Amino acid sequence: MQLEYFLLLGAALFCIGIYGLVTSRNAVRVLMSIELMLNAVNINLMGFSNYLDPAEIKGQVFTVFVITVAAAEAAVGLAIVLAIYRNRDTIDMEQFNLLKW
Amino acid sequence: MNLAEGVQIVSFGILAVMMLVTSLGVVLLSNIVHSAFLLAGVFLSISGLYILLNADFVAAAQILIYVGAVNVLILFAIMLVNKREDFSELPNRWLRQGATAVVCIGLFALLGTMVLVTPWSLDTTSPAVVENTVIALGEHFFSDYLLPFELASVLLLMAMVGAIILARRDLIPDTIESQETVSTSLTLPERPRELASAVNSSEEN
Numbered sequence: 001m002q003l004e005y006f007l008l009l010g011a012a013l014f015c016i017g018i019y020g021l022v023t024s025r026n027a028v029r030v031l032m033s034i035e036l037m038l039n040a041v042n043i044n045l046m047g048f049s050n051y052l053d054p055a056e057i058k059g060q061v062f063t064v065f066v067i068t069v070a071a072a073e074a075a076v077g078l079a080i081v082l083a084i085y086r087n088r089d090t091i092d093m094e095q096f097n098l099l100k101w
Numbered sequence: 102m103n104l105a106e107g108v109q110i111v112s113f114g115i116l117a118v119m120m121l122v123t124s125l126g127v128v129l130l131s132n133i134v135h136s137a138f139l140l141a142g143v144f145l146s147i148s149g150l151y152i153l154l155n156a157d158f159v160a161a162a163q164i165l166i167y168v169g170a171v172n173v174l175i176l177f178a179i180m181l182v183n184k185r186e187d188f189s190e191l192p193n194r195w196l197r198q199g200a201t202a203v204v205c206i207g208l209f210a211l212l213g214t215m216v217l218v219t220p221w222s223l224d225t226t227s228p229a230v231v232e233n234t235v236i237a238l239g240e241h242f243f244s245d246y247l248l249p250f251e252l253a254s255v256l257l258l259m260a261m262v263g264a265i266i267l268a269r270r271d272l273i274p275d276t277i278e279s280q281e282t283v284s285t286s287l288t289l290p291e292r293p294r295e296l297a298s299a300v301n302s303s304e305e306n
Contacts, residue, residue: 054231
């Protein structure tokens with residue numbers, strides 16, 4: 001097993017997440033794409049932790065912090081989506097132009 | 102990891118293919134409920150990859166937090182905003198998607214070249230694998246990463262309070278009980294939207 005396999009896998013997942021983030025019109029799907037990108041970062045951290053720093057596993061510590069922040073982000077993001085849906089009666093990203101000129 | 106090399110390669114291949122296919126399904130499927138269930142598949146296969154990387158505690162935490170909490174939260178959000186909505190067609194939408202796909206493929210090519218070209222300084226000696234990752238993680242959390250650990254708890258508290266305040270519904274006023282319209286037994290006792298806006302505007306005046 002090589003480190004490069006895991007890094008390539010993380011890069012592919014990150015690119016899929018960016019594609020979903022830019023092209024999706026449903027606001028909940030945008031949040032799912034953000035979760036995909038955070039997981040790609042986690043795969044990178046775990047790969048480096050196992051192959052470059054196996055004695056003291058600091059990458060796993062960072063992964064736990066990233067998981068914590070991702071959980072908080074999901075809760076707040078979904079609350080924002082619910083609030084916007086209640087005010088605007090839509091979840092189309094193209095109509096969320098509240099802060100756009 | 103005391104598995105044979107071939108077993109590791111085969112399981113890595115299965116998990117990688119599963120992860121890529123399910124993540125493409127999350128992004129590309131039109132039904133969002135299917136996307137949410139495929140997201141659980143992505144998280145489960147990532148957890149399998151963590152086990153391949155000698156990280157048992159983080160694999161368990163990944164399943165517990167992502168599949169158990171985040172994915173269920175996303176499913177609840179989908180149910181709360183469940184509205185069959187036909188998005189209005191945009192002009193040049195295919196151009197936008199094509200440009201994004203080109204940018205993403207280019208980014209992947211860039212990252213892949215970087216990964217393959219860089220000489221990673223892997224030590225050839227057999228790594229001293231940590232015997233018990235839970236103990237090692239606990240020592241990190243309570244010695245050199247103590248401040249981020251405490252800050253994470255404060256962050257979770259702030260996120261909880263913020264989510265409650267953002268998603269809170271206003272109270273139902275008692276006056277609209279009398280003019281209740283036809284309600285089946287399946288409707289929730291919510292304040293109707295036009296009444297809510299009327300009350301808000303009257304409060305502002």
